[in-house]
Amino acid sequence: MIVKGSLLKQRREQLGISQGQLAEGICHQSMVSRVEKRGHITSMTVLKALCMRLHIDISQVAELTNENHVQLSYVRELVECFEYKKAKKILESTSFMQNMEDMVMPEFHLLKAICYSECGEPQKALHFLQMAMSGTLHTQTGLLIEIFNEMGSVWIKLDELESASDCLERCLNLIKSLPETKAEALKLVIVKVYRRKAELAVASKAYPEAIDWVDQAMNMLPKVNAYHELVQLQKIKIKSAEELGQQAEKKEAMLLAYAAGLFSQDQKLEEETRHYRSEMDSK
Incomplete structure (x- = not known):
C-alpha cells in the first residue's frame, strides 16, 4: 500500500529517534528505511504499530482507516497554533495516555508543560519539564532544545532572568552542535529559541537586542x-x-x-x- 513515508520520517526525526529504535520489536530497521524512502509498505499491522509508536494517526499517512484517535502529533499542531486550552484538555483526559509508547512520553510531558505555562501555572510547567528532561536521551537534540527553550520561557514568566538566560544559552550551544541537515529540519524549533531570546531581551529592556533576535528569527522562519x-x-x-x-x-x-x-x-x-x-x- 502507498503511504507518506516522508511524513513518518519527519515525525521520527521530530522525536529524535533512529530507524532502529522505531523498528525495535516491530520489524527490521531496513523496512523502516524502505517505507521512508519509497513510501510503500505491505503490512497494515506493521504500519499501525509504527504509527502507534510515533503517536501519529495512521489516517495521516494512509487513507485506509476510519479510526479517529487523537494523537500527540495533533496536540502539537494545537500548541503550534497557540490553542493551549484545547490541547491541555486533551492531555489531561484519562483516556489519552492509553497505549502511549515510552519513547513519546518526554514529548507528552513537554507539551503538557507548555500548556500549563501558557495557562498561568508555571510551577506545574517546571514539574513536567523536569519529567520530560529525565526521559529524554542525549541523542534527542531537537527535543532537548525544546525543553530548555520552554524552561527559559517559564523562568522569564517568573522574572528569573538569569535562570532563563542559562537555559537559552544551552539551547544555542545545542543548536551550534547540529549538523546542517538537522538544523534545516529543526528550523521552527530554532526560530522559537530566537524568539525566547528576544522575549528575554524585552524583559531586560534591551530593546535593540530584542529586534536583532527577531530579525534573526525572521531570516530562519519556514x-x-x-x-x-x-x-x-x-x-x-x-x-x-x-x-x-x-x-x-x-x-x-x-x-x-x-x-x-x-x-x-x-x-x-x-x-x-x-x-x-x-x-x-x-x-
Missing part, C-alpha cells in the same frame, strides 16, 4: 504555515520599536502581523491582528 510564529515575532518588534521611538519599524511590524493574520485562514488569528490595520490607518 515559508509555509508559520503565521502564528510570525505574529508573535512581530508583536515583540512592535513593542521594542515603540520603546525606541522607531515609528517606521513599528509600522512595518504591524503591517507584517496584520498580513500574517489575514493570510493564515485562521479566524482567531485574523481577529487578533485586525486592529493593526485600523492603527496604521489612523496614523
